[in-house]
Amino acid sequence: MTTTDSRADRIARFPFPFPRDQYRYSTNVEPAGHSTDTVAGSWGDTRIAIDAHYHRERAERERILAEDPSRHQCLPHMVPAAWDAMLTLMRTLADEYPDTMTLARRGVGWYWKNDLLGIEHTFVFGDLDTLPAQPLVYICGQIQEDVVLLDQREGELWGDAGLVTFAADWSFGFDVGMSFLEIHGPVPRIHSENIITRAHNFLMRLEPGQSYRRTNWTLTVDGKLDTSTETYPEWGKDRRTLADGPLDEVGDRLFLRTEVQHLIRLAHSGAVMFLIRTYLLPFRDVASVPEWGERLYRVLEDLPVDMAEYKGISRTREPGMRWLLTHGNVEL
Amino acid sequence: MTTALETVAGEITGGLTLTVREARLLCPGIRHIVLADPAGRPLPSFTPGSHITVNWAEGRHNSYSLTGPSIEPDHYAISVRLDENGRGGSRWIHDLQPGQMIRASRPRSAFAPVLTARHHLLIAGGIGVTPILSHVRAALEWGRSFDVIYSFREQCGAHADELAALCGDRMITVSTPGELADRLIPALADQPLGTHVYTCGPAPMIAAVAAWARDCGWPPGRVHSEAFGAGPLADGAPFAAKLGRSGMIVPVPSGTSLLEALLDRGIKVPNLCRQGVCGECRLSVRGGEIEHRDLFLTAEEKAAGESMMPCVSRSAGDRLELDL
Ligand code: FES
Numbered sequence: 319m320t321t322t323d324s325r326a327d328r329i330a331r332f333p334f335p336f337p338r339d340q341y342r343y344s345t346n347v348e349p350a351g352h353s354t355d356t357v358a359g360s361w362g363d364t365r366i367a368i369d370a371h372y373h374r375e376r377a378e379r380e381r382i383l384a385e386d387p388s389r390h391q392c393l394p395h396m397v398p399a400a401w402d403a404m405l406t407l408m409r410t411l412a413d414e415y416p417d418t419m420t421l422a423r424r425g426v427g428w429y430w431k432n433d434l435l436g437i438e439h440t441f442v443f444g445d446l447d448t449l450p451a452q453p454l455v456y457i458c459g460q461i462q463e464d465v466v467l468l469d470q471r472e473g474e475l476w477g478d479a480g481l482v483t484f485a486a487d488w489s490f491g492f493d494v495g496m497s498f499l500e501i502h503g504p505v506p507r508i509h510s511e512n513i514i515t516r517a518h519n520f521l522m523r524l525e526p527g528q529s530y531r532r533t534n535w536t537l538t539v540d541g542k543l544d545t546s547t548e549t550y551p552e553w554g555k556d557r558r559t560l561a562d563g564p565l566d567e568v569g570d571r572l573f574l575r576t577e578v579q580h581l582i583r584l585a586h587s588g589a590v591m592f593l594i595r596t597y598l599l600p601f602r603d604v605a606s607v608p609e610w611g612e613r614l615y616r617v618l619e620d621l622p623v624d625m626a627e628y629k630g631i632s633r634t635r636e637p638g639m640r641w642l643l644t645h646g647n648v649e650l
Numbered sequence: 651m652t653t654a655l656e657t658v659a660g661e662i663t664g665g666l667t668l669t670v671r672e673a674r675l676l677c678p679g680i681r682h683i684v685l686a687d688p689a690g691r692p693l694p695s696f697t698p699g700s701h702i703t704v705n706w707a708e709g710r711h712n713s714y715s716l717t718g719p720s721i722e723p724d725h726y727a728i729s730v731r732l733d734e735n736g737r738g739g740s741r742w743i744h745d746l747q748p749g750q751m752i753r754a755s756r757p758r759s760a761f762a763p764v765l766t767a768r769h770h771l772l773i774a775g776g777i778g779v780t781p782i783l784s785h786v787r788a789a790l791e792w793g794r795s796f797d798v799i800y801s802f803r804e805q806c807g808a809h810a811d812e813l814a815a816l817c818g819d820r821m822i823t824v825s826t827p828g829e830l831a832d833r834l835i836p837a838l839a840d841q842p843l844g845t846h847v848y849t850c851g852p853a854p855m856i857a858a859v860a861a862w863a864r865d866c867g868w869p870p871g872r873v874h875s876e877a878f879g880a881g882p883l884a885d886g887a888p889f890a891a892k893l894g895r896s897g898m899i900v901p902v903p904s905g906t907s908l909l910e911a912l913l914d915r916g917i918k919v920p921n922l923c924r925q926g927v928c929g930e931c932r933l934s935v936r937g938g939e940i941e942h943r944d945l946f947l948t949a950e951e952k953a954a955g956e957s958m959m960p961c962v963s964r965s966a967g968d969r970l971e972l973d974l
Binding site for chain 1: 692694695696697700720721722756757758759762764765766788791792871922923924925927928929945946948
């Protein structure tokens, strides 16, 4: 694949997150597993998305995890849920990528084959001795998604396990063990509007096997996947250098970051699985689709200060807008 | 039957078609039925304590706990007590023969083990043993700490041998409410912190266990009992929606949502979740009483009766007038 092709492909598969010129928080969930058209292409036909960046992003995850193993967390009571998540992800992969992925039952064990990585393995469900790594570590080494598992008890959801290497300005290691409502405590404006309570109620009512999805977005400098709180010293200054740097560079340095989140009720453990897949598109590519450039400008222009602050984009949105004004089909 | 490949499929309405693989009497009045996919494919996994809802006549359903293995199993097993005073569902089950096809829901969980519990105290009464059996299987698989008290009348201990073989000295059996009280009350008074108690059985027994636990100082959140009937929304009664602007009348049959009925008529209503949470499908109502079933509108908005979420909510009477 030539670079031009992969650029075109990245644009065509990008989940552009703005249906209108104004963005506010909402409980924007919809059934998963169907493809959504954009003006540039489409996205979302599968729950797990394997694309041209598979090997690069997997390697990046491995590097981050080796440097900071705390990116994987599994409270002891979540061990069954982690196995359940692994098997469900394997089943989903085998279903969505039958040419390269296989899951089959072999007596008391399971047979797993991933041709993309040349993996062939037999394991017994629940028996850690038969797996080369913890279940979440094993399966997250074979997908590009981050995974969080929520336990449901006492009428609440708790973020008790997961593997997150590509967090946008948060830290799973810090949040693990917190309730869903606590995790979302700092999000501005959502309390008065009841959005999180509604989302929480919705998740608790998900039935086994059901899957839904939503999108979220922010801006990221230099296309870094890992902008978690832990590594802030490494990437925090990028926002300043972008804001202070030449306007010309903004188109290539500033990225629109969309997270596609799948919400799946695991059938065996009853846990709710969040799959978080991160897509990054530089402003230059966003602006190459005229409708997107204009819309992104309008959304950034309209976004209230508290929301920009929470998303960590108060420094970068100005330069982003200025760049879009010159290159982005924006009519004032 | 949805195929094994659809383990995480988002299909809400899609139930299962299953064939009766085996049917036998476990003890007087209790019949065990083994159900399988007609093509032999694996069935959807389920949480311990789950049940399936069996459709036994037009619009008639009964729920039964699954007793067998739970990870992509090759069969579902239920055990059903004949209820002479019931509406006929258990009689219908007792008449099933191998080879027959039935319609059932996918498994739903209303009685899952609490994963953070330090210890599980499982109390089964009579046919209430069925979900307890699947709890015991899971507890053994994951090495969870548990004890079982099984109360049944002489000759009527369904699954008693199987359970005894699984539990060993972790199970005791009793045969009267008095005996149950004698064994259970001291046990409730002397449990490690972080124990959860689960009861499945006749309503008086569930109430008694809850009362004893309360008297022993147990917080209510640690006491669980099986409540069938929790699950998706009921089908609801049929009604008609009048579109105020065009005067068109749209009938909404039982089991069809107002949203579906409108969409079927080509009337465009934006929608997303179809679960009453996203707020996308909100409609203004001009007249008629609404049966609100959504999680989106506030209590005040519901009381005002001026808008509704047609993906889940219905008319409380036979007619609604919409601002459409
Ligand atoms: S479609 Fe989401 S509330 Fe009705």
